[in-house]
Amino acid sequence: MAAAAAGTLPSGTAAATVDSTAWTGLRSRLRGTLVLPEDREYGAAKALFDRRFDGNAPLGVVEVAQPQDVQAAVSFAREHGLPIAARAGGHSFVGASASTGALVIDVRGLDHIKVDADQVTVGAGVTSLAAVTELAESGAALPIGVCAGVGLTGLTVGGGLGAEARRYGMTCDRLVAAELVLPNGDVIRTDATTAPDLFWALRGAGGTTGILTSLTYRTIPATAKDMVRLTFPGDTAARVLNGWAQWMPSADRGVHASVRISAADGLRCAVRMVCPAGAGAAAAADLAAAAGIEPSAAEHRTLAHLDAVHDLDMGRPRPGSINVAGSDVVAQLSPTVVNTIVDVITARADSGASGVVVVEPLDGAIQDTALDATAFPWRAHAAALEWAVLSPGGVDEAHNWIISANRAVAPFSSGGYLNHVQPTDTVQRCFAHNFPRLQFLRQTTDPDRRLRWGING
Known part of the structure; x- marks a missing residue:
C-alpha cells in the first residue's frame, strides 16, 4: 500500500510519516481490521453520527475485535509518534472520534455484556440501549441519558445526566471498575482502590487518560414510569422556569423534570417529566402550582421501563443529521438568571431562527457524592443548560449563536458540561476546581498529549 502521512499532531509532538511496511506490520498484529485512506471502506469506517465531520481525515481506523487489538494499536501509535482517538458511539459534538491526523481506535467490536448479580460488565463499544435492553431481561437497569443510541462508555466518562440521575446518581456514579489501555501501551484495571486516580478521572473527565476496553457497573432496578409532557404558552416560559427552580430540589428523587x-x-x-408509575399526575400538579400557571396541554402515559427508554429517545437526532450544541452550568437559577436565559431564546425566536435550551437538574443523588470524589465538577450546582440548533441552515451561524448564549449567561455560568462539549471549550471551563488534579494526571499518563478527546488545552 502507499505511504500515509500524519496530519497535524499535538503541540510538542514531532511530525511523523508511516510507510506501507509499518502499516502492514500493524495489520499482521490485529485480529480486527485496519482501514487506511486508500481503502474502499475508509469513508464508512471514519463516519460519525453527525455528517458535519465527513470531511475529517484520520490516518487510519483500527476496528478492534479484541482488547489486545487496542493495545497493539496504541503501542504502534506510540512507536511512530502518532496521536490517537477512541471511537465508540461516535456522537461527539466536536467530532473527536474521527480526528484528522490521528489513528482512530474503533472499539465497537467490544460489545459483550455480562450480568452477574447486581453488576454488569460491558465492552467499551456497547451502546446505552444495548446495555439496558440486556439488563431488562433480569429486571435491572442503569441510569443512562435520554439519547439511548449513544455509546455507554462516552456517556459514562463524561458524567451521564439522565432521567434516573436524581434518584441513583449519574451513569459514572454506578461505575465500579474499568479496564483501559494507557497511551504508553500499558493495560490497567482500575477501581476505587487500584489506580484510584485513574478511576477518579474515568468518572467525569472523558477520554483524558486512555482507551477503555471494558466497564463494570452496579445496576439499579428497572421500574415502570409515568411519562408526562406539559406544554405552556411561550410567553410564560420565565414563570415556568422560575417555578421549576423552586420546586425541583424539593421534589421526590424519583421524579425527573427538564424544561x-x-x-x-x-x-x-414544555416540561418533560419521568416519574415512578402512578406519581405523574401529582408531580405535574405540584409543578403547575409552583409556576402559578396551568399547562395549555398535558400528556400522561405509564410505560414499562424499556418502553420508557425508547419513548425518551423518540425525536432525538438520527444518524446523518446535524446537531450543533453547547452548554453552561449554573450554581443557582435566580429570577435574574431565568430572565437572561429566556431573553436569549426570545431574541432567537424574534430573529426567525431556530434554537433551544434544555434545562436539566443537578440535585438529588448527584449531590450525594463528595465534590472531589470524581472528576465531574458540578455537584454543588443547580442546573445544566444545553443550547442546541438542530439541522441548522449554517453551522458557523449556529455555533456563533451558542457562543452568544454563553456570553449572555457568563456572569452566572460556572462552566460547561463535557458531554455537550463545544469547539470553544477548554479544560478549565469543563473541570473548574478539578482542573489542577486532572492536568497533573494527564501529564503523568499522556505527557506527549497523544490522546485526542475534543477539548482545547
Missing part, C-alpha cells in the same frame, strides 16, 4: 424553551415559529415552552 425545554425553544425558538421555532415563535417561543415555545
